[in-house]
Amino acid sequence: MHELAVCQALIDQVERVSRQHGRRRVLSVTVSVGVLSGVEGKLLEHAFPLAAAGTVAEEATLVVESVPVTVRCRTCRAETEAAPNRLVCGACRDWQVDVIAGEEMLLQRIEIEVETVAEAV
Amino acid sequence: MCRDCGCSLGPSAARAPFAAQPAGPKASHGHVESIEVITAILDANDRVAAHNRAHFDAHGVLAVNLMSSPGSGKTSLLEATIRALQGELKLGVIEGDLATENDAARIRACGVPAVQITTGNACHLDAQMVHDALHELPLGGLDVLFVENVGNLVCPASFDLGAHRNVTLLSVTEGDDKPAKYPVMFRAGDLTLISKVDLLPHLEDFSVERARQSLRQVGFAGGILELSRRGGEGFAAWLGWLRSELASRRAAAA
Numbered sequence: 001m002h003e004l005a006v007c008q009a010l011i012d013q014v015e016r017v018s019r020q021h022g023r024r025r026v027l028s029v030t031v032s033v034g035v036l037s038g039v040e041g042k043l044l045e046h047a048f049p050l051a052a053a054g055t056v057a058e059e060a061t062l063v064v065e066s067v068p069v070t071v072r073c074r075t076c077r078a079e080t081e082a083a084p085n086r087l088v089c090g091a092c093r094d095w096q097v098d099v100i101a102g103e104e105m106l107l108q109r110i111e112i113e114v115e116t117v118a119e120a121v
Numbered sequence: 122m123c124r125d126c127g128c129s130l131g132p133s134a135a136r137a138p139f140a141a142q143p144a145g146p147k148a149s150h151g152h153v154e155s156i157e158v159i160t161a162i163l164d165a166n167d168r169v170a171a172h173n174r175a176h177f178d179a180h181g182v183l184a185v186n187l188m189s190s191p192g193s194g195k196t197s198l199l200e201a202t203i204r205a206l207q208g209e210l211k212l213g214v215i216e217g218d219l220a221t222e223n224d225a226a227r228i229r230a231c232g233v234p235a236v237q238i239t240t241g242n243a244c245h246l247d248a249q250m251v252h253d254a255l256h257e258l259p260l261g262g263l264d265v266l267f268v269e270n271v272g273n274l275v276c277p278a279s280f281d282l283g284a285h286r287n288v289t290l291l292s293v294t295e296g297d298d299k300p301a302k303y304p305v306m307f308r309a310g311d312l313t314l315i316s317k318v319d320l321l322p323h324l325e326d327f328s329v330e331r332a333r334q335s336l337r338q339v340g341f342a343g344g345i346l347e348l349s350r351r352g353g354e355g356f357a358a359w360l361g362w363l364r365s366e367l368a369s370r371r372a373a374a375a
Contacts, residue, residue, distance in 0.1 A: 002276035
């Protein structure tokens with residue numbers, strides 16, 4: 001499985017964003033992972049702490065938003081959900097479809113801790 | 122078994138670090154700021170892949186990434202391809218395996234330059250490994266560079282190496298429903314080679330028609346060739362595909 005390699009790439013990005021914001025402690029990391037991305041959400045969750053150890057995201061929670069496969073039919077134009085190994089239009093059952101969601105593997109957002117003004121003084 | 126999923130550490134060890142070793146002093150009264158990022162997680166790999174592709178284009182080289190399960194005949198296909206194209210096209214090979222130089226040695230024995238990447242326990246090649254290997258290859262003198270990925274139908278599908286074309290092998294000694302089981306991999310291909318078809322008379326369970334149907338169901342839109350490295354129509358079509366891909370690559374670069 002390649003999820004640790006994916007998490008290491010993710011942590012590199014999280015560290016970059018954190019640096020741009022004064023290296024604040026990262027509280028959560030939200031990713032969206034398509035069912036057709038080739039990455040398993042559960043395995044990402046297991047690998048994340050290993051990649052995050054010793055970084056600003058060491059205590060962060062990983063939130064994985066799973067994105068189902070959506071196809072657009074070339075015949076009837078309907079946009080429907082589909083099983084990853086049966087890419088067929090849910091409306092007219094045509095095989096001539098384009099995948100419009102479900103392949104992505106994105107870092108969506110991170111939450112960082114910001115000290116209050118009183119504490120910063 | 123695999124370094125990447127951490128499975129050798131066992132499930133408890135893999136889950137524990139959430140609670141272990143808090144980092145630095147905790148600011149207990151801070152508030153939370155949410156930052157929208159929205160970037161591809163494998164952005165860094167994709168950038169190196171684009172860089173590799175630029176290298177190939179600058180040298181007029183067609184780069185082909187070969188993927189399949191272990192044992193579906195990638196190296197044998199390469200050996201036969203090298204022999205068939207000897208004197209016509211200059212080929213080079215990057216071999217990916219967890220261990221051993223065996224495959225690169227087989228390719229070199231055919232008189233073609235080969236670089237072996239041994240990944241240790243990693244289950245796939247990434248763009249950086251290919252980039253490093255490129256520095257050991259005489260790219261300028263090549264027409265086609267093959268990258269033989271680690272035999273694995275899961276992990277290699279997620280990593281762009283910078284190749285122009287992805288070719289997936291499905292041997293008839295496997296199940297004809299492999300595409301349905303590994304949809305991400307088979308969808309990622311531009312060409313599927315149904316390999317070892319000379320063995321079909323001995324195999325009752327593999328139906329080429331079912332394999333084709335399974336490929337259609339996962340949305341595979343590329344070409345499908347049935348071939349054996351021992352020659353014949355399908356093998357000739359594979360050589361024809363390589364020639365035409367190289368020609369269109371060079372026409373696009375001109």
